[in-house]
Amino acid sequence: MSGQTGERVIFAILGVPMLICMLIFSWILSLLLTGIGSVRWELLTVSALQGGMFEMIVGTIYLLLGATAIAGPVGILAAIYLVEYAPSRGLTRIIDQAINNLAGVPSIVIGLFGYTFFCRHLRLGVSLTAGWLTLALMMLPIIIRGSEEALRMVPASFKEAALALGATRWKAISSTTLPAAAPGVVTSVILGIARVAGETAAILFTSCVLITRGLPRSPLEPVMALSYNLFVKIVALGTPAQKVFGVALVLFMIVTSLSLSAILLRIHYRKGQPWLMIR
Amino acid sequence: MNLESFLKSLHKLFMRLKSQPVEFILFFCASFSIVILLLMFLFVVKEGSLAFVRLGVQLIFGQRWETNSDLYGGFPLVYGSLMVVSGALVISVPLGICTSIFIAEVLPFQLRDPVKSIIELLASIPSVIYGFIGATFLAPLIASIFELHSGATALTASLILAIMVLPTIVGVSGETISAVPRDYKEAALALGASKWQIIRNVVLPFSKSGMLASVMLGFGRAIGETVAVLMVAGNVAMVPTPPWNYLAPVYPVTAVIAMQMGEAAVGSLEYSALFGLGSILFIITFVVNTIADVIVRRGPVTRGVQL
Numbered sequence: 001m002s003g004q005t006g007e008r009v010i011f012a013i014l015g016v017p018m019l020i021c022m023l024i025f026s027w028i029l030s031l032l033l034t035g036i037g038s039v040r041w042e043l044l045t046v047s048a049l050q051g052g053m054f055e056m057i058v059g060t061i062y063l064l065l066g067a068t069a070i071a072g073p074v075g076i077l078a079a080i081y082l083v084e085y086a087p088s089r090g091l092t093r094i095i096d097q098a099i100n101n102l103a104g105v106p107s108i109v110i111g112l113f114g115y116t117f118f119c120r121h122l123r124l125g126v127s128l129t130a131g132w133l134t135l136a137l138m139m140l141p142i143i144i145r146g147s148e149e150a151l152r153m154v155p156a157s158f159k160e161a162a163l164a165l166g167a168t169r170w171k172a173i174s175s176t177t178l179p180a181a182a183p184g185v186v187t188s189v190i191l192g193i194a195r196v197a198g199e200t201a202a203i204l205f206t207s208c209v210l211i212t213r214g215l216p217r218s219p220l221e222p223v224m225a226l227s228y229n230l231f232v233k234i235v236a237l238g239t240p241a242q243k244v245f246g247v248a249l250v251l252f253m254i255v256t257s258l259s260l261s262a263i264l265l266r267i268h269y270r271k272g273q274p275w276l277m278i279r
Numbered sequence: 280m281n282l283e284s285f286l287k288s289l290h291k292l293f294m295r296l297k298s299q300p301v302e303f304i305l306f307f308c309a310s311f312s313i314v315i316l317l318l319m320f321l322f323v324v325k326e327g328s329l330a331f332v333r334l335g336v337q338l339i340f341g342q343r344w345e346t347n348s349d350l351y352g353g354f355p356l357v358y359g360s361l362m363v364v365s366g367a368l369v370i371s372v373p374l375g376i377c378t379s380i381f382i383a384e385v386l387p388f389q390l391r392d393p394v395k396s397i398i399e400l401l402a403s404i405p406s407v408i409y410g411f412i413g414a415t416f417l418a419p420l421i422a423s424i425f426e427l428h429s430g431a432t433a434l435t436a437s438l439i440l441a442i443m444v445l446p447t448i449v450g451v452s453g454e455t456i457s458a459v460p461r462d463y464k465e466a467a468l469a470l471g472a473s474k475w476q477i478i479r480n481v482v483l484p485f486s487k488s489g490m491l492a493s494v495m496l497g498f499g500r501a502i503g504e505t506v507a508v509l510m511v512a513g514n515v516a517m518v519p520t521p522p523w524n525y526l527a528p529v530y531p532v533t534a535v536i537a538m539q540m541g542e543a544a545v546g547s548l549e550y551s552a553l554f555g556l557g558s559i560l561f562i563i564t565f566v567v568n569t570i571a572d573v574i575v576r577r578g579p580v581t582r583g584v585q586l
Binding site: 024 | 305308315322323385396397399400405406449473500503506510541545567
């Protein structure tokens with residue numbers, strides 16, 4: 001009996017850290033929620049020139065759409081190659097390693113690279129395009145990893161059935177494996193978007209300005225973004241927290257709803273497709 | 280794998296790709312990551328080369344970082360980074376590893392997914408938001424507890440950073456714990472082992488390497504974290520006195536890069552020094568991630584685990 005009590009004590013001690021994690025989350029949530037009352041929601045649609053955040057929200061969406069348009073296709077195709085085609089183990093391992101390393105590059109270094117390579121070497125300047133490319137680099141590993149996992153979970157028999165009917169390899173993959181893996185692939189893309197939606201260090205030098213007149217008219221103009229705005233206002237201008245609470249909250253809600261929808265989607269499709277439960 | 284056989288397989292690959300346009304496009308996308316990494320290394324190091332030549336080891340070991348007198352000794356910055364990161368890891372490693380064990384082995388099955396989801400949400404909160412919370416809530420709290428003028432200290436940065444790397448550590452070590460083969464646990468159970476005995480004698484030995492990898496990845500994330508740290512670290516480029524004083528402001532490497540890049544004239548020594556620091560950061564994280572990767576690949580049960 002004493003052994004059991006001892007065990008309970010150990011488990012209780014192990015449980016404390018998890019409770020701390022949960023407490024931290026609820027603390028952050030409660031801090032942000034207390035600010036909800038003081039946020040003036042009409043500012044969402046008011047121009048930044050009048051103290052609103054319309055251009056920042058749209059700017060953030062522009063950045064995310066462009067980066068997704070670049071990293072999405074490249075990432076998904078890369079995942080298909082790695083899962084379905086990659087012939088030699090050696091090469092696949094090197095690519096795998098490179099993807100892991102790319103995922104681990106600090107965002108500030110990606111920002112430095114984006115500045116020298118996209119802004120200066122490719123002469124894009126501080127622009128929306130440079131921001132798209134830089135953010136795409138950050139999304140890429142997440143999309144590849146997630147899509148790879150989704151593709152691997154589809155039973156080979158799906159593809160084999162199509163091959164047996166005479167389909168070419170690509171036809172077999174694109175008409176059986178890919179549709180079956182689609183929810184997982186979409187989840188990985190959403191997670192990629194969530195990862196960069198609040199990114200600041202990478203767009204700090206590459207695509208943002210604190211204030212300009214209106215939205216960018218061409219992809220070669222800089223944009224305003226929520227994360228950048230929040231950062232500069234607190235760090236450089238020392239704006240009191242009350243005034244930037246709205247920006248912080250909107251950004252938090254965008255990012256959290258993106259990742260929450262990815263998580264729910266994943267739980268949902270794992271239930272809906274029984275073969276995915278067997279790993 | 281030796282170089283010759285590698286080249287041979289590369290040659291074979293190219294012969295195949297020539298006849299398969301679809302495969303060629305896919306291969307191009309997959310090798311993109313390698314190309315980007317190489318370009319990144321080349322360009323960041325190239326911009327830092329002036330500083331490497333003119334400053335040499337002073338860039339890391341020089342004692343004074345004063346932009347006004349054109350002095351770029353990175354030691355206070357490197358020290359600040361190490362201080363903040365080690366503070367963060369001291370807090371987050373025990374917390375994270377205990378949490379991952381608890382979730383995987385003790386927590387009732389129905390609660391696992393919700394708790395994991397919450398931790399995943401914690402991971403997705405952007406660093407500006409963490410910085411915002413740190414600057415507006417945590418820093419004043421620290422200031423009032425320790426009766427300081429300003430709560431922007433190494434301790435504040437460590438705490439915020441600890442929260443930020445916690446999900447990484449919980450996630451990766453959790454993955455490796457769930458990769459422990461069921462047969463082993465069941466065998467121990469059949470021998471009459473209690474739950475704790477199974478954890479200690481089966482789960483822990485098997486997932487040790489994965490836990491080590493999770494700590495390395497946590498280190499990599501922490502040392503590269505920029506915005507949140509910058510907003511709460513106080514940003515004074517001096518080694519605190521005494522050097523273990525966590526209640527003094529520090530100026531971590533990443534924060535310096537983010538703050539001074541805007542003002543540094545392109546091609547100046549300052550500009551180059553910032554890129555020099557950036558390339559050191561790049562190399563450190565590259566090495567740390569590679570080691571974590573190797574640990575996971577060599578681990579007993581973690582071979583299939585994705586980081």
